[in-house]
Amino acid sequence: MPTTVAPPRPAPLPPAAEHDVAGHRVPSAGQWMSTTGGRIAPSGEAWLEAVYWFYKYSPFASSGSHGPKKFGITTWRMAKAIAHLTECRPSVGNLVQWLKLSERTVKYHLAMLRESGLLTYRARGTRVAGCGGRASEFERTIPQAFDDAAGLRTGPSDTLIRSVRGFAQDKIPLLKELHAAARPSRRKKRTKGANRRTLKATSGTPSCTPMVGSTSSSSTAGDLNSPSESKLASGQHKSPAPKKPTRRKLNTTGRRYQLAAELIQQVGWLHRAAVPRIAWIVRHVADAGWSTAEVIAVVGLAAPARRVHRPSGFLASRLKGAHLLYDTPAKRTAIVDHWRDSRPAEHDRHAEWWQDDCRRPASRAVAREVDAAFAQLQQPATPAADERELAVGDDGLVALEQLTRDEVIELRAAALKDPALVRATLTACGETYTRRLYSSALVDQVQRLARLGRTVVHSWRPA
Incomplete structure (x- = not known):
């Protein structure tokens, strides 16, 4: 992805009394949502304002023995990439690919963002054997040090921990500078000479409709200036009807793959089968418009097998000629009703928990622990030797x-x-x-x- 160059760091820093505050460093125990002292950023642009303040004015210094100590141009580039993520799950591999950096560099700067209080853990990444790794999930947060330096007054909030309630008037120049730095840059379109002359000729003509510029981005301090009453809407204009979302219609091949995926998800002995192979097996019934319930009903008509060695071959043998035998929707509806009232269907509805919605654990050790837990739950509970009865008060509660x-x-x-x-x-x-x-x-x-x-x-x- 193309990288944008951050504004150069000025050589002479502002006086300490104007922007500087005491440097802070968040320990590992305070880098979680349950223990953080910051607030959740309302938008990616508001979070970038806090990052830019740390980049330009904050005396923050990392406690790591290796790597960078302070925010730099690489930290700013990485923050811009993270600010555009809908779900803040910045995988190290993705950041390496986007920013063309080494894996170690990405880890250093992510650690600085966490240590400064700008990133807070929602869930820690894991590495599960056989299932692959899972990236850590973060929340973009704004530390209290930034609010104090920017003169922002905050109050309790149900969704953001704290929200901005006001700002100091003497901090307006700083807020404007931060907002301008965090605002995404817009490239001007190049036009031909004839178009330029047309624009110059029409630019002096006043428009009958007042042109009011607006933006969807939100600043940390909110709007600094209120719009005039002449630019407010009258409330009589009717918005055009929203366009209805159009769903993409599946073709023959897509319908086969859809039916195959639904069967693999709902039929226990098909969980490890390949979708393309199952799609080829169910091609005839999929072309005839069969549903997943109709296929399961036809497969379950015969006596159930004790063990399925080849799921695809077993499914092919059960569906052989079924599209010719049940060639009308009425026949298929009758067979589905008959299947729902049968004993095998009742048994499937009361099967073990991993045979229905979940898969059995791949690890044998985990499977043994699950079996032992279920066996312990099924045993009748025996009262402990030291169990005693507690007196209950008039309100029905134990003292x-x-x-x-x-x-x-x-x-x-x-x-x-x-x-x-x-x-x-x-x-x-x-x-x-x-x-x-x-x-x-x-x-x-x-x-x-x-x-x-x-x-x-x-x-x-x-x-």
Whole structure:
């Protein structure tokens, strides 16, 4: 992708009293959404304003023993690439390909963005054997140091942790500079000489409709100037009817591949089959307009096989001549109704969990652990020797004074690993009871994560 050159770093820096603040460095424990002290950037352009401030004015210095210490032109280029991602999952391999940098350089600058508080983990990348790696998912955040330096006043927000409520008047020049640096550059179209003369001739003629320039980008501080009343819309203009989205109609080959993919997803013994081969096997029934349920019904009419060695061959033998036998929609509807009332269909609906919606774990060790867990769940529960009955008050709740200190610590540790326990206690017992049991800090953290719309549970180790 073409790279844009950032504005050159000026030699004389502004006075410390005007823009500079005390340098800050976010530790590893504060680089998660549940522990960050920053706020979520409302847009990619607003986030770039904070990055540009770190690039030009901030005294931030990395704590790493190797690599760059401060923000540079490479950090700015990488931030521009990350700001345009719809889902902030910047894979190291993609950044290496886009920016033509080495893998080690990309990792250095990503670490600086995290350490400065501009990138915050939503989910940490993993490497699962046999399934490939998964890139880390970040959230573009704006640290408190930038808000203080830019004179922004923030308040609580349900979706952004904090949102901008106002700005200091003496910081308007700095905000304009940051907004101009983060604004995407637009290239002017080259026109011929005749077109230039036409434009010059018509530019002096006033238009009957006021031309109001607008942009879809949003600044960190919002609009600095309000539009005049003469440029406001009257509210009587009707917008044109939106165009209806047109779906692409599948051809014969596409219909075969669609039916094959649906069969592989819904039939357990077809999970490892190749889509092109299954598409060739179901070509006759797909051309006749069969649905997935009709194919499954015809395949399940005969006695079920104990073990399918060759899924594609087994499917071909079951569908041989089926398109000639059930040649009308009425016949196929009748066979589907008959299949739904049969015993094999009832058995398939109550099959094991990995044979229906999920696949069986590829690792044998994981499969053994899953089998042991299900076997333990199926065993009848035996009461523990030291189990005791707790007295219940008039409000139907157990008095917390009956719990020992070790039991309270164990309950809080379980709630720290699974926030659903806190939410369930809030619903059943109320907020006052929950805060006494789990502490106000833990309840506030769970409510904060719930407002973000996504809960990420991290590994917990006892101290």
